[in-house]
Amino acid sequence: MAGEGPRTAAAVVIGDEILSGKVAEANLGPLIAVLREEGVRLQRVAIIPDEVDAIAAEVAHCAARHDAVITSGGIGPTHDDLTVPGVARAFAVEVVRDERLESLIRTWWQDRLTDAALRLADVPAGSRLLAADDALLPLVAMRNVYLMPGVPHLFRRKLETLRRELGGGRPPAVQTMTIAAEETAIAAVLSAVAAAFPQVKIGSYPRKRCRVWVTVEGTDAGAVAEASEELARQLGGRVTTA
Amino acid sequence: MAGEGPRTAAAVVIGDEILSGKVAEANLGPLIAVLREEGVRLQRVAIIPDEVDAIAAEVAHCAARHDAVITSGGIGPTHDDLTVPGVARAFAVEVVRDERLESLIRTWWQDRLTDAALRLADVPAGSRLLAADDALLPLVAMRNVYLMPGVPHLFRRKLETLRRELGGGRPPAVQTMTIAAEETAIAAVLSAVAAAFPQVKIGSYPRKRCRVWVTVEGTDAGAVAEASEELARQLGGRVTTA
Structure with missing residues (x-):
């Protein structure tokens, strides 16, 4: 999924906490x-x-409707x-032990190895491993679902792997202005x-003291500029900051 | 819904921003x-x-499965x-103008009244108004769905109205401990x-420097205490903080 990359995504945060x-x-x-970005x-x-x-229900719902699904936690x-x-059930496949992950875990854990550590080698059947450049275990991807860790400092380190996988598109154009007026x-x-x-x-987002923050956004930068100009023209002197 | 109050809730945050x-x-x-609380x-x-x-889809899904649904924004x-x-469509009812809200808005807006201000009087047919003690408009509730404002300072002011409506239950008992060990x-x-x-x-939530934060939670405080003691007994000297 390099190059243009997926155009839409959903995030599924898994966590009672x-x-x-x-x-x-x-x-x-x-x-x-x-x-x-x-x-x-x-x-x-x-x-x-x-x-x-x-x-399973949420991942199946999202995977069918979005180009990429990013899970966090669990x-x-x-x-x-x-x-x-849960992801295995979403795709009606078994959970299997991945040999490459098991080998990495045995090497890493050595004499501290436990059955629980080996559970980290279990993946939905048919998953692929995305090589990490952070010395952590690879990121597991099952079709268009990416299984990210929930612990924030690990999540952030895996984000660069995700960026490589999903990246390549262009951010939307956006222009903002603050209007001195009631929203009504x-x-x-x-x-x-x-x-x-x-x-x-x-x-349109009301702020305190009778101000409204207005954002204009889209993939067509020309249209964003034109719409912003038209707003500024019609709202005239009430635009306080661009 | 006073007294024991609903036992489960879902939140639906509405906002491109x-x-x-x-x-x-x-x-x-x-x-x-x-x-x-x-x-x-x-x-x-x-x-x-x-x-x-x-x-409509998300509110219908949540309203059928949870005692209360709180929307934020829009x-x-x-x-x-x-x-x-959206909420009207979730329940297959029309949007109607509420006379009491319209009267409040006309009184409040006076000569600043616009068609847009009057839109604030539109509700899903069959909604009820929960009186506010914050000098804002009443909170609109459609069956078990509560339509809260998205602007954070307004959301917080409406939370006390929501608390009166949903309150009365008891918070769960919780005990926590930090364990000096790898999670595996x-x-x-x-x-x-x-x-x-x-x-x-x-x-079980891994922290940095080989620590795991463990939480034990439930409505039965006795069971929470017993399970915590059993954990402390089995983990012995590795419990660093209670």
Whole structure:
């Protein structure tokens, strides 16, 4: 999937600890930044529990609708790490022990080897390994699903492998402006310009003290510039910062 | 839904600006804290685009499976605010103008009134209004779906209304410990204790420098204490902090 790369992605965060508030989610921010830089549009995020059925259902849903699915979490050696069986079930394949991973683990763990460590060699049948340049285990990919670690510092190190795999697209063009007005007072102008430029997305976000932050975004930089100019023209003196 | 309150919830965050990385998600943290304090288990989070079909599908999915669904975002006056038609479609009802909301808006906006401001009075048919004590408009609830604003300072102000509506349960009991070990070395003990105490959830989260943070959680405080003691007994001297 090099070259143009996938155009859309979904992220599936697997972790009771996030949903229960014991740990703050920390991987989406860095993931979103990389996807954006590489021109991949993130269209959906789901945060779900450590349960095989929930993982299988969400991954199957996303894999059928997006070019790439990035999972975060649930790939460690303990009983609550269920992403591998969940992804296997999503594609109706078995969980198998990968010989290359097993060999790496035996070499790495040496006399500290446990059955739990060997569980790290289990993958959905048909997975491929994406070589890492970070001295960690390779990233496992099952068709268009990438199984990233949940631990934030490991997640960030694997992001460069993911970038190589998914990269190559161009980020969208974006222009922003701040308007000194109530949102209700400028809504009609925003709607009219949005309708006139269907190839761009116009976002409107109220801020405190009667300010609205407006974003104009799209893959066609010319259309983004034109729509921004039209907004600025119609909103005139109320544009406070570009 | 006072008293015991709902036991499970899902959150649906509606916003292109989050998915595209233009704005960092800021409402889940405060929401998760309130739900936890009130004994409501958050079981799913979805972050989806400003699209009526996506909103309708996700809200319908969640409303059928959870006691409460909290949406965040998409309820303002502009063209990209599509949560009301999305929730209406989820329940196959029309969007209607609520007379009480319209009256409040006319009183509040006075000579600044626009058609866009009046859009704030549109709700899914059959919705109820939850009185606010924050001088903002009431919180709209459609069956078990609560339509919260996306702007973080407004979201936080509405959280107390939501707490009154959903509250009354008890937070789960939780005990935590840090273990000086590789996760692969203690995985077998964690699995055995988890199997022996099916009424508690044991979570295992590797930290740097060969430490594992272990959490034991459940509604039965006695079982949580027993499982924690059993873990401490079996892991012996490797428990560094309770």
